[in-house]
Amino acid sequence: MVTIIADEGKNQIGMELYQGLISKEVKTEYILLDNVEVKPCVSCGGCTYKTYGKCTVRDDGDFIYPKILRSNVLIFVSPITFGSYSFKIKRVFDKIGLIMDRHYFVENKEIVKGGKLGSKFKFFAIGDKENCIEEEIIAFQNLFHENLIITRGIGKAYIADKTLSEEMRNQIIEEVRSV
Amino acid sequence: MKNILLFHVSPRQKGTSYVLLQMCMEYLSEKGHICELMHLYPNLNNPEKIRETVNRADTLVFSGPCYINTYPADTIALLEDLSVHREVLHGQYIYGIIQGGMPYPHTHESGLSMLEMFCKKCDLAYKGGFVMGLGAMLNGQPIKKLPNSKKINRQLQIFFEHIDKEEDSPRQVYQVAQFKVPSLVYRIMSSTMNRKIDNDLTNHGIDVKQRSPYFISE
Numbered sequence: 001m002v003t004i005i006a007d008e009g010k011n012q013i014g015m016e017l018y019q020g021l022i023s024k025e026v027k028t029e030y031i032l033l034d035n036v037e038v039k040p041c042v043s044c045g046g047c048t049y050k051t052y053g054k055c056t057v058r059d060d061g062d063f064i065y066p067k068i069l070r071s072n073v074l075i076f077v078s079p080i081t082f083g084s085y086s087f088k089i090k091r092v093f094d095k096i097g098l099i100m101d102r103h104y105f106v107e108n109k110e111i112v113k114g115g116k117l118g119s120k121f122k123f124f125a126i127g128d129k130e131n132c133i134e135e136e137i138i139a140f141q142n143l144f145h146e147n148l149i150i151t152r153g154i155g156k157a158y159i160a161d162k163t164l165s166e167e168m169r170n171q172i173i174e175e176v177r178s179v
Numbered sequence: 180m181k182n183i184l185l186f187h188v189s190p191r192q193k194g195t196s197y198v199l200l201q202m203c204m205e206y207l208s209e210k211g212h213i214c215e216l217m218h219l220y221p222n223l224n225n226p227e228k229i230r231e232t233v234n235r236a237d238t239l240v241f242s243g244p245c246y247i248n249t250y251p252a253d254t255i256a257l258l259e260d261l262s263v264h265r266e267v268l269h270g271q272y273i274y275g276i277i278q279g280g281m282p283y284p285h286t287h288e289s290g291l292s293m294l295e296m297f298c299k300k301c302d303l304a305y306k307g308g309f310v311m312g313l314g315a316m317l318n319g320q321p322i323k324k325l326p327n328s329k330k331i332n333r334q335l336q337i338f339f340e341h342i343d344k345e346e347d348s349p350r351q352v353y354q355v356a357q358f359k360v361p362s363l364v365y366r367i368m369s370s371t372m373n374r375k376i377d378n379d380l381t382n383h384g385i386d387v388k389q390r391s392p393y394f395i396s397e
Binding site: 040041042043048049051052053054065066069070081082083084085086087088090091093094096097098099102103104105106109110111112117133135136139142143146147149150151 | 189190191194220244246247248249251252253255256258259281282283285286288289292293294295296297299300362365366368369372373376380383385389391392393394
C-alpha cells in the first residue's frame with residue numbers, strides 16, 4: 001500500500017497523484033492534512049519509557065502512524081517552505097521515529113539510524129515550488145537526500161509547479177511501483 | 180552595543196540547545212550587548228509577544244535541536260508567521276545554532292539552510308551558523324563532557340566573536356570542530372550504543388522485540 005500525506009495549500013498535487021495511482025490499481029491511502037492535527041514532539045521521552053513505541057499524546061497521529069507503518073511506500077506532498085517541508089508535514093515527520101528502528105548502523109562509513117521497523121523505508125517527497133526561489137529547490141533536495149541517509153531509506157524527491165504534469169505523474173507511479 | 184535576541188526554539192527548556200545559547204549569551208553580554216533570551220514553546224500561543232521581541236532586536240540567534248535533519252516543525256511556523264508580519268523585520272542579522280545526535284555536520288546543515296532561505300525571502304542578513312554533532316550525548320550537560328569539547332569550545336568562541344562583530348561566520352568554523360574517527364570506531368560506537376539501548380529498555384521492563392503498538396491500534 002502507498003500512503004500519500006498531503007499539505008496541498010491551494011493546489012491539488014497529492015490528489016492528482018492519488019487519482020493516478022488508483023487508476024493504475026495501486027492500493028493507495030490519501031491523507032489531507034487540512035483538518036488534521038499532530039501535536040508537536042516535545043522530546044519528553046514518553047515513547048521510550050511510558051508507552052514504548054507510541055506517543056503519549058492523543059491526536060491525529062493515532063491514525064496516521066499506523067497507516068505509514070502498514071504502507072510499503074510513504075509520499076509527502078508539501079509546499080516548499082524556506083527550502084524545507086511545510087509546518088504541517090514537518091509535524092508529522094518530526095514523530096516518524098515512533099515507527100522507526102531505534103538502533104544504529106554504519107553505512108558508507110557513517111553512523112545512521114535504523115530505518116523503518118520491519119521493512120525498508122521507501123520514501124518520496126513532492127515539493128511544490130510555487131512562490132519559491134531557485135535556492136529553495138536545491139535546499140529541499142538536499143534536505144530530502146539527508147532524510148534518506150538518516151533513515152536508510154530509498155526513494156526520490158520531485159519538484160512540481162502547482163500541478164503534476166502527466167509525464168511526472170507517470171514517472172512517480174512507475175518509481176513507486178518499482179521500489 | 181546591539182540588541183541581541185537569543186531565540187531558543189527547542190521544546191526542551193534546559194537541553195543542549197539551551198546550554199549553547201547560554202554560552203552565547205554570556206559571551207555577548209560580556210561584550211556589552213543587550214541580550215534577551217526567548218523560549219519559543221511557552222510562547223506558541225503568543226505570536227504578538229514574539230513579534231514585538233523580534234522587532235526590538237538588531238540581531239537574532241536561533242538555537243535548536245535537529246529533528247530529522249532540520250529544526251522542529253514549530254520553527255517553520257515561527258518563520259512563516261514572521262514572514263507574513265514583515266513590519267517586524269527590518270534587515271536584522273540572523274545567526275543559527277543547530278545541534279543533533281549524529282556527529283556529521285551535513286546531517287544537520289539543512290536547518291541552517293532553512294534560516295538562510297528565510298533571510299533571502301524576507302530581506303534579512305543571514306550571517307552563518309554553528310552545527311554541533313553529538314548533542315544528544317550531552318542531554319543538557321556542559322559541553323566539556325563531549326570527546327571533542329576542546330575543539331568545540333574553541334570554535335564556538337570564534338562563532339560568538341563573529342556575532343559580536345556582526346561578521347559572516349563561514350562553515351569552516353564548525354566543520355573543523357567535527358568529531359572524526361575511523362569508521363571502525365563508528366562500528367564499535369554503534370554496537371555499544373545499541374547494547375546500551377537494549378539494556379536500558381530491558382531494565383525498564385520493556386521487551387525490545389515487541390511489535391509496534393501502532394500495528395495494534397489502527
